[in-house]
Amino acid sequence: MFKPGRHFLQIPGPTNVPDDVLRAMDHPTMDHRSPEFGELGLRALSGLRTVFKTRGDVIIYPASGTGAWEAALANTLAPGDTVLMCETGQFASLWLRLAQRLGLEPQMIATDWRSGADTAAIAEALQADKEHAIKAVCVVHNETSTGCTSDVQAVRQALDAAGHPALLMADVISSLGSIDYRHDEWGVDVTVGGSQKGLMLPPGLSFNAVSTKAKAAAEGAMRHAYWNWEEMLKANSTGFFPYTPATNLLYGLVAAVDRLHAEGLDNVFARHQRHAEATRRAVRAWGLEVLCRTPEHYSGALTAVRMPDGHSADAFRKVVHQQLNMSLGNGLGRLADRVFRIGHLGDFNDLMLAGTLGGVEMGLRLAGVPHQSGGVQAALDCLADAASGTRGAQAA
Incomplete structure (x- = not known):
């Protein structure tokens, strides 16, 4: 079936390849x-x-x-x-x-x-x-x-x-x-x-x-x-x-x-950490759980999200792929069907993250996964604060 617009490839690799x-x-x-x-x-x-x-x-x-x-x-x-x-x-x-x-x-x-x-x-x-x-x-x-x-x-x-x-x-x-x-x-x-x-x-x-x-x-x-x-x-x-x-x-x-x-390696690393923190804030606002529970070990490249008990991560990912034209990472090994992974690495910016998290929040609703609304707004607040310098890109 034809799907307009560009596919959102939000798995944690392979990542989007820049046009240049x-x-x-x-x-x-x-x-x-x-x-x-x-x-x-x-x-x-x-x-x-x-x-x-x-x-x-x-x-x-x-x-x-x-x-x-x-x-x-x-x-x-x-x-x-x-x-x-x-x-x-x-x-x-x-x-x-x-x-x-x-x-x-x-x-x-x-x-x-x-x-x-x-x-x-x-x-x-x-x-x-x-x-x-x-x-x-x-x-x-x-x-x-x-x-x-x-x-x-x-x-x-x-x-x-x-x-x-x-x-x-x-x-x-x-x-x-x-x-x-x-x-x-x-x-x-x-x-x-x-x-x-x-x-x-x-x-x-x-x-x-x-x-x-x-x-x-x-x-x-x-x-x-x-x-x-x-x-x-x-x-x-x-x-x-x-x-x-x-x-x-x-x-x-x-x-x-x-x-x-051209961007500067330190800027690249800071961008990834900023997007990771915004993503974690969205996950918490949804009432879901970040798989990594040790803050000093949080990844800047991706966020793995635990599904509520009784709900299939793969079924949720299928809804997101079919209805929203976005790919999310699946759970691997002992985490199969228990987590989904949001990739926020590579050629990526704030607006792309906003679209990604918007797709996740829509997908949670479409798939009937229990959650609270407001995750996207929490991420946007984080990104806006980082852009204005009122708060750091990383938080507790």
């Missing part, structure tokens, strides 16, 4: 062995470093974020190695399964999926590991299934306090370019990223930012030909790749990074 980034990808395919491509490759790699906030190496794969997960583990670890992980949500659980398939031995710290990583439990596990059996600690910075962030810097501090030599790995697939992240300053050894969220690109690129320590670990670890850092870094030194790259996505990557810097 789409136009940048609309180039004739380049010879990926030409001098011109080498220049493009160097621009893409140097630009990415500024977003990861690293002076070290960043590697680009033509793959989804799952590929970058595998590359991080396969380049630095060997079968039988122990990795410490924290089950903050569905994506942390999937990273654990991938580690198991590679023959690693994950040690998982369980949570209720309503907060970020339990840094106290991580610190306790590291202190207890006197033999240094743990070879890596893996943390999801922003858990896309729950809307909870983790304190990566605190995990590094736990490693240092224990005098533990394990590598620190962080997944920033849904936080890169939307939530402040500092690879070098926080002492991360391998950061895993993807193109389709805060970087405002289509799916298809994934990234590893790697420390000197991680590269040293790669010299004696398992080897996968496709993911091999050594081959990639050797070719990347002149802007090239050891196999056919996603050329047109690299055009888009350069444009997307330029766009982030």
Whole structure:
């Protein structure tokens, strides 16, 4: 059935791709062995470093974020190695399964999926590991299934306090370019990223930012030909790749990074936090519950909302999609049909958020979900206060 107007894609990734980034990808395919491509490759790699906030190496794969997960583990670890992980949500659980398939031995710290990583439990596990059996600690910075962030810097501090030599790995697939992240300053050894969220690109690129320590670990670890850092870094030194790259996505990557810097990374992060706070105020005004119950772990990229008991999140999402032409994120894993997720990341502004929350409030009424009116107004008040400077973008 024909639906007028533009579809509202409000899932937490893939996100809307800005028109200028789409136009940048609309180039004739380049010879990926030409001098011109080498220049493009160097621009893409140097630009990415500024977003990861690293002076070290960043590697680009033509793959989804799952590929970058595998590359991080396969380049630095060997079968039988122990990795410490924290089950903050569905994506942390999937990273654990991938580690198991590679023959690693994950040690998982369980949570209720309503907060970020339990840094106290991580610190306790590291202190207890006197033999240094743990070879890596893996943390999801922003858990896309729950809307909870983790304190990566605190995990590094736990490693240092224990005098533990394990590598620190962080997944920033849904936080890169939307939530402040500092690879070098926080002492991360391998950061895993993807193109389709805060970087405002289509799916298809994934990234590893790697420390000197991680590269040293790669010299004696398992080897996968496709993911091999050594081959990639050797070719990347002149802007090239050891196999056919996603050329047109690299055009888009350069444009997307330029766009982030035109706004200013600090402004980008503040915008995401402002939209997240406005969304949470709307949820509370509706009488619904934000899934993340730890304020210091609130995500700036998305908000997961718990449905009232006895009501289906998927049925509500279906009404919103069919009648209002808007997509909301579904619940994943143990949260299936229990939550819906509002993505407010990427190329997004105040009026787009107002329209999104208006659609949610209309959808709640159409689907017969018990709620109170006034959520949109609460969000508008928050946005207006932030614009006028009478209140900060973030609140309790």
